[in-house]
Amino acid sequence: KNNLVIAIDGYSSCGKSTLAKALAKKLGFIYVDSGAMYRAVTLYFLRNNINISNDEQVADALKHIELNFHSRDYESHITLNGEEVSDEIRLMHVSENVSEVSAHKIVRHEMVKQQQRMGKSKNIVMDGRDIGTTVFPEAPLKFFMTADPKIRAERRFKELEHKGNNSTTLEEVFENLAHRDYADTTRKESPLVRADDAIILDNTDLTQDEQLAFALERVEPLL
Numbered sequence: 772k773n774n775l776v777i778a779i780d781g782y783s784s785c786g787k788s789t790l791a792k793a794l795a796k797k798l799g800f801i802y803v804d805s806g807a808m809y810r811a812v813t814l815y816f817l818r819n820n821i822n823i824s825n826d827e828q829v830a831d832a833l834k835h836i837e838l839n840f841h842s843r844d845y846e847s848h849i850t851l852n853g854e855e856v857s858d859e860i861r862l863m864h865v866s867e868n869v870s871e872v873s874a875h876k877i878v879r880h881e882m883v884k885q886q887q888r889m890g891k892s893k894n895i896v897m898d899g900r901d902i903g904t905t906v907f908p909e910a911p912l913k914f915f916m917t918a919d920p921k922i923r924a925e926r927r928f929k930e931l932e933h934k935g936n937n938s939t940t941l942e943e944v945f946e947n948l949a950h951r952d953y954a955d956t957t958r959k960e961s962p963l964v965r966a967d968d969a970i971i972l973d974n975t976d977l978t979q980d981e982q983l984a985f986a987l988e989r990v991e992p993l994l
């Protein structure tokens with residue numbers, strides 16, 4: 772086995788995907804945004820009124836969901852049954868429901884299976900919450916990212932603004948992040964926790980270039 776998997780986990784809106792994309796681009800690896808998968812499933816559940824407490828309905832719905840990534844310039848573009856949903860999955864109504872959906876055992880089981888398949892024979896950088904602990908516990912390089920919650924909310928707020936959103940306030944974004952961090956760290960199924968061998972990266976005061984340099988320094992010995 773000579774492919775390399777880099778796992779990046781951490782709290783919501785810590786810049787995981789920004790770093791993961793930059794790393795993938797620099798190294799020529801494939802970037803996989805595992806959060807986008809949970810978001811797309813959530814969007815499908817919302818659209819089809821799937822009752823999350825009905826296991827049979829959840830399992831059946833998952834059979835009707837096909838997710839695909841399309842790498843364009845290392846931006847992650849995801850399709851849900853052929854439809855481009857990359858922007859819609861970032862909207863607040865999805866963010867508000869994703870933690871509940873992603874805590875579901877059947878949902879996680881299916882997503883983890885698909886994620887493991889993607890990392891089987893390819894060089895990838897995958898970001899999420901349980902990549903270093905559950906999806907690829909054997910990954911040779913793991914990062915655990917964190918940053919000041921206020922900074923994180925401001926970053927996500929700006930990102931939403933940039934995408935033309937003007938209905939969500941900074942306070943709502945802050946509350947949503949706090950809620951998701953709490954839900955993600957306290958859930959029963961593979962909660963967000965730092966893997967023992969994950970390198971902590973607090974980027975509160977780091978530029979994107981500095982984070983990339985920090986990560987590359989750790990990758991180089993493995994290449």
Ligand code: C5P
Pocket residue numbers: 783784805806807809810869870871873874898899900901902951955
């Ligand atoms: O990374 P992002 O913030 O887009 O992820 C959205 C949500 O998906 C997270 O709040 C978390 O509930 C869930 N998630 C997860 N496991 C992953 C990636 C995301 O449970 N590996």
